[in-house]
Amino acid sequence: MSQTGKNILFMLHLPPPVHGSTIVGELVKEREILHKSFHGRYINLMLSSKVDESGKTNLKKLFRVVIIWFNLLGKLLHRKPDLCYYALTTTGSGFYKDVLFIALIYLFRVKIVYHIHNKGVIDAQKKKINHLFYKFVFKDAFVILLSQHLYYDVEAYVPHNRLYYCPNGIKDYQPTAALLTLSEDRPFTILFLSNLIEEKGVFVLVEACSILRDKGCEFRCNYVGGEGDVSExxxxxxxxxxGLTEQVKYLGKRYGRLKEISFEQSDLFVLPSRYDCFPLVVLEAMQHGLPVITAYEGGMPDMVDEGSSGFLLSRYDDAEELAGRIELLISDPELRNQMGRNGRVKYEKNFTLAVFEERLLCILQEVIDYNK
Structure with a gap:
């Protein structure tokens, strides 16, 4: 069924700051295939302009909530949408803010589909007030998850017939010949590219580097990203x-070409995170042909094939296991090159922007057509 003329209200997280949810929000807003298929209107849900402001409440944020609420009310009154696409924050103060907006959307009897980029419901629901809010928010709603491995988090509230899966996708990047011509005498280079957030394994990787140094391994480990709950x-x-000032360097934020160079001049990407659901940066590493070491958390098992395109740590905070995996790849160039090639192939098959937008388009069309 053609959806030409159907009106969708997109409530998204848009940058700044730059992180997975805001990048995906921007990609959704820019997608031409969605513009051709639907009439879209957009509201930016972001209250913070910096990563370290997330989860903190202040007057500026409260004022922003009021502005968003009235903006939403105006759009609902002016033209009732056929569907609201909502990037839901599932925990913390961000969730309570979303409840206010969702209550208004339900008041106008608008069909809603949540695109969830985070997790934590299964723990937060232990509080009775949260449980009641979750029952309200998810009642009769549709949900898009990034991976089947994340369903456990919302299983108590979301039936299978209202559930969809749409893994993230990213724009392709083809490295230039100049970037691929690397110095042969450079040390083995590990890349950590993310904001400095402790639950992303910032210190775990440093501990692993300490173990590698004590074993006599030669390497360099570059940290690229902004400050989070860990300062520079x-x-x-x-x-x-x-005692790792020679081996480990914090390079700060890098965007555009500098960011691409960081990938192309590395041998291995490491993100031992328990924080993420489906991190775009892992897809970027696969796109650049790097083997990936990450934790068996969230949707990571859908991204990284254990032993084929990288390794999945049994525990995100196990520095010994992480060091052992890195040491293996330092000593076996053929293995790491093959893993990098396998990751690139998987990216091309499953995680390109074209694949993502086609999946999302089909889901939105199906939700609009859905009748109880």
Whole structure:
């Protein structure tokens, strides 16, 4: 059925700051195939402009909530949408903010589909007030998850007949010949590219580097990203305490070409995170032909094939296991090159932007057509 003329209200997280949810929000907003298929209107749900502001409440944010609420009310009154696509925050103050907006959407009897990029419901629901809110928010709603491995988190509230899966996708990047011509005498280079958030394994990788150094391995480990709950000062103090100032470097934020160079001049990507659901940066590493070491968390098993395109740590905070996996790839160039090729093939098959937008388009069309 053609959906030409159907009106969708997209409530998204848009940058700044730059992180997975805002990048996906921007990609959704820019998709020409969605513009051709639907009449879209957009509301930015972001209250923070910096990563370290997330989860904190202040007057500026409260004022922003009021502005968004009235913006939403105006759009609902002016033209009732056929569907609301909503990037739901499932825990914390962000969730309570979303409840306010969702209540207004339900008041106008608008069909809603949540695209969830985070997790934590299974723990937060233990509080009675949260449980009641989840029952309200998910009642009669449709849900898009990034991976089947994340269904356990919302299983108590979302039936299978209202559930869809849409893994993230990213724009393709083809490295230039200049970037691929690397110095043969450079050390084995590990890349951590994400904001400095402790639950992303920031310190776990440093501990693994300490183990590798004590074993006599030669390597360099570059950290690229903004400050989060770990500051640059705290991070550098930890490196100095471990005696790793020669091996481990914090390079700060890098965007555009500098970011691509960071990937192309690395041999291995590491993100031992328990924080993420389906991190775009892992897809970027696969896109650049790097083997990936990450944790068996969230949707990671759908991204990284154990032993084929990288390794999945049994525990995100196991520095010994992480060091052992890195040491294996340092000593076996053929294995790491094959893993990198396998990751690139999987990216091309499953995680391109074209695949993502086609999946999302089909889901939105199906939800609009859905009748009880």
């Amino acid at each position: 000062k705290q991070f550098n103090a930890f490196i100095e305490k471990k």
